[in-house]
Amino acid sequence: KNQVEQSPQSLIILEGKNCTLQCNYTVSPFSNLRWYKQDTGRGPVSLTIMTFSENTKSNRRYTATLDADTKQSSLHITASQLSDSASYICVVSAKGGGNKLTFGTGTQLKVEL
Amino acid sequence: EAGVAQSPRYKIIEKRQSVAFWCNPISGHATLYWYQQILGQGPKLLIQFQNNGVVDDSQLPKDRFSAERLKGVDSTLKIQPAKLEDSAVYLCASSLAPGDAGANVLTFGAGSRLTVL
Numbered sequence: 001k002n003q004v005e006q007s008p009q010s011l012i013i014l015e016g017k018n019c020t021l022q023c024n025y026t027v028s029p030f031s032n033l034r035w036y037k038q039d040t041g042r043g044p045v046s047l048t049i050m051t052f053s054e055n056t057k058s059n060r061r062y063t064a065t066l067d068a069d070t071k072q073s074s075l076h077i078t079a080s081q082l083s084d085s086a087s088y089i090c091v092v093s094a095k096g097g098g099n100k101l102t103f104g105t106g107t108q109l110k111v112e113l
Numbered sequence: 114e115a116g117v118a119q120s121p122r123y124k125i126i127e128k129r130q131s132v133a134f135w136c137n138p139i140s141g142h143a144t145l146y147w148y149q150q151i152l153g154q155g156p157k158l159l160i161q162f163q164n165n166g167v168v169d170d171s172q173l174p175k176d177r178f179s180a181e182r183l184k185g186v187d188s189t190l191k192i193q194p195a196k197l198e199d200s201a202v203y204l205c206a207s208s209l210a211p212g213d214a215g216a217n218v219l220t221f222g223a224g225s226r227l228t229v230l
Contacts, residue, residue, distance in 0.1 A: 004155075034218075043117070043204050043221030044156070089155055100169075101219075103155035 002027040004092050004104035012110045017080055021107045023073040023090035031093040035064055035075050038087040038106070047075070047088075080111045115139065117222035119205050125228045131193035134225045138186070138207030144168075146219065147180055147190050148204040156204055162188065163210065195229045202226050 004025045013019050025033065032051045036044035048059050050066040050073060057064050061084075063076040077084055090104040118137040126132050138145050143164050148156035159178065161168040165185040173180070177196070182188040192199055202224040209218075 041223070041226075043206070043223050044219075045221070046218060049218070101158070103157070105153070105155045108153075 002092070002094060002100075002102045004090050004102045006088075006090050006104040006107050008107060009105070010108040010110070012112060013080055015080060015082055015111050015113055018076065018078050019080060019109065021075045021077075021088050021090075021109070023075070023104055025071050025073070025090070025092045025102070025104075027092040027094050027102050029095040030068065030071075031095040033066060033073050034091045034093070035062070035073075036089040036091060038089060040086070044089055077109075082111050082113070085109060085111045117205055117207055117220055119203075119222035119225050121225055122223065123226050123228075125230065126195055127230050128197055129194040131191065132195055132227060133192075134190045134203050134205075134227075136188045136190070136205030136222060138188070138205070139220055141209070142207035142220070143185075143210035144208045145182055145188050146206040146208075147188070148206065150202045150204055150224070152201070159190070159203075192227075195227075197229050200227055200229045 007022045032049055034049045035047045037047050038044040047062050048057050048064045052068050061078045066073045087106040087108050089106040092102050094100040120135050124132055145162045147159040149159050150156045159173045160170040160180045162182045165182050180190045204221050204224045206219040206221045
């Protein structure tokens with residue numbers, strides 16, 4: 001059964017600090033992995049996508065890594081801001097027709113002053 | 114470009130009543146999804162449409178949930194009768210057709226929050 005597990009479940013950090021969110025998956029055959037940010041009361045918004053051949057990808061203060069061998073991904077947030085407070089959801093896509101996606105339960109991040 | 118539109122944003126009903134949610138996807142997006150997101154959990158796929166045909170409805174509780182996309186554009190999701198455990202946010206998302214470049218980039222609406230009392 002395809003699964004995506006994220007850790008930690010929740011996290012509180014001070015503004016300006018860095019943090020790393022983890023995602024482990026057992027989706028097969030793997031196509032790509034995407035991190036979404038979901039603000040409270042809003043729908044998820046895509047931050048970055050990782051394909052099988054990519055190890056690291058950065059988008060402003062977000063850096064995602066992918067280790068396809070160990071089936072792990074991380075999302076590193078640098079110099080956190082209050083606006084980073086949100087749920088971060090890891091979504092893994094399987095190859096094949098129909099665009100099959102498996103969602104993680106998300107990491108709830110809170111950035112405080 | 115306009116995003117995915119959903120309505121209503123909030124709905125409170127009593128158990129055993131019925132409710133309907135509406136979604137207007139991004140223009141040109143052939144694939145439309147309905148997800149159920151219970152508080153503290155990730156979205157769970159209820160149904161996926163490709164144009165006006167159903168691709169996957171394996172997790173849709175068909176005894177009480179129904180969805181349609183008659184003209185391959187707008188979609189409605191109905192719950193009748195509602196149960197307490199149906200309290201959740203119902204997210205609509207759309208994407209290009211599988212096989213198209215960027216097909217697995219889902220654009221989500223803001224969601225419809227349902228509270229069943």
